[in-house]
Amino acid sequence: MLIKARVRDVTLDTLLAGVLAAGALAAAVAWPGVRSLDPLGALLLAGAHVPLAWRRRRPGLALALVVAVALPYHLLQYQHHAAAPAEVFALFTFAVMGRRVRTVLFGTAALLLVCAVLFSMGASGRSGLEQIGVIEAIVGVVVGVQTWRVHRARLAAATERAERAERTREEEARRRVAEERLRIARDLHDLLAHSITVIGVRAGAAAHLVASGRPLDRAEIAGCLNEIAATCRDTRTELRATLQVLREAGDGAPGAVPPGAAGIAELVDAARESGLAAVLEERGAEREAPEVGIVAYRIVQEALTNVVKHARAGSVEVLLERAAGNLRITVADDGRGPAAPGGAGAGADAGAGTGAGFGIVGMTERARSVGGTVEAGPGPAGGFVVAAVLPLGAGDGTGGDRHARDQGAGRPADAR
Structure with missing residues (x-):
């Protein structure tokens, strides 16, 4: 060619x-x-x-x-x-x-x-005029062409700058879309996984009461069903609030705000109602930044969800320790640990074995967004331990703005 x-x-x-x-x-x-x-x-x-x-x-x-x-x-x-x-x-x-x-x-x-x-x-004479004409032609060609080339170079540079700016805008838009998709995925996971787990546990308890062969305790069965209904109502309300914020209707209606570290006690109470011997211990009087509290809440929520869902544990301990400018979170259970199929956290929900879950991945991403870390693995005395370290102030992670937006993204479903 x-x-x-x-x-x-x-x-x-x-x-x-x-x-x-x-x-x-x-x-x-x-x-x-x-x-x-x-x-x-x-x-x-x-x-x-x-x-x-x-x-x-x-x-x-x-x-x-x-x-x-x-x-x-x-x-x-x-x-x-x-x-x-x-x-x-x-x-x-x-x-x-x-x-x-x-x-x-x-x-x-x-x-x-x-x-x-x-x-x-x-x-001289006419021949001299011809010579001057030749000189003028040469000068005119050189000057004219150089002027045109300067104009073309400037035009090309302006076009290149415009194209580069357009590419930058497109890349930034793609990056923001990817971040927003990841945030939505985490929010929906936090919102639905815990509530569905609680509904499953309470429905299983009701089915066990019916199939046990002993006389039916209508009050106990009604309590299980009422808890299921209440969890469904709360989940529906919170999901509606999340979708309303995601649509960005611009009507100024505030969404449900995650409660932060102050709501962890409710999560422990809900775990206790699910049949676990759940204990919450807090140390230190320092207070964390709001976005750090949201991350702490969601890490504990996911860790308790994994315990209820996978660990077959009898007890779980949640420790919140505020010292040296950090919030240390420890969620330890006495369940099967990660070695058993479907074990807590690392086995079934973290995706270490089958790759089917996103719980540990989501916790890690949330911790990194405020400059913290998460470690998950078998406990020294068995069971499974999730340990997170978060700075009490907003960290240097890139997710500060994202978590500021999370405050309007709707409260994830608590265990009721």
Whole structure:
């Protein structure tokens, strides 16, 4: 394809050179100058047009050959205007396709050379006016082409800046969309997983009461069903609030705000109602930043969800320790641990085995967003332990703004 394009360019330039040469010969015959056109002049004039066939492939060489052949033509006082189109065309091509500094220097050198040669001839009158016209043509071509090139360079630079800015905006938009999708995924996970787990536990308890064969305790069954109904109502309300914020209706209606670390006691109470011996212990009087409290709440919520869902534990301990500028969270259970299939956290929900869960991944991402860390693994005495360290102040993570938005994203479903 490239070879065909070059052949086509050479063919077109050859035709152009032939047309210009024919026109120049006709003009030199029709309007002779100081010296009438003879075979030598015709040969020089035609030869000055031959290099134009390679003007695009070798613009510098073509211009040099045109000047070298046209110079004796002018010295012999043939019709000067007849050769001017070929000279201007070669100079224009070189000015467009050559380097700018080289073009200016070469044009200036050509101008000085023409001036020196023509004025050394001592011509006057009409011949002097022709010499001035040639000089003006050279100066006009060089200045005009350089002005055009400067304008084209500025236009190209402006276009490139606009395209780069557009690409940057698109990349930023894609990044924001990815972050928002990740945030929505975490919110929905926190909102639904815990409530569905509680509903499943209470429904299982009710089914066990019915199938146990002992006399039915209507009050106990009604309590389980009422808890299921209450959890469904709360989940529906919170899901509606989350979707309302995600739509960004702009009506100013505040969404449900996650309670932060102060709501962890409710999570422990809910775990206790699910049949666990749940204990909450808090140490230290320092207070954490609101966004850190939200992260702490959701980490404990997810850890308790995993205990209820997977661990088959009898007890769980939640420790909140505020000291040395950090909030340390420990959730330890006495369940099966990560070794058993479906074990708490690492096995079933963290996705270490099957890759099906996102609980530990979500906790880690939330902790990182405020500059904290999360570690999860088997406890020293068995069971499973989730340990998180969060700075009491907003960390250096990139999720500060995201968690500020989380405050309007709706409270995840608590265990009821």
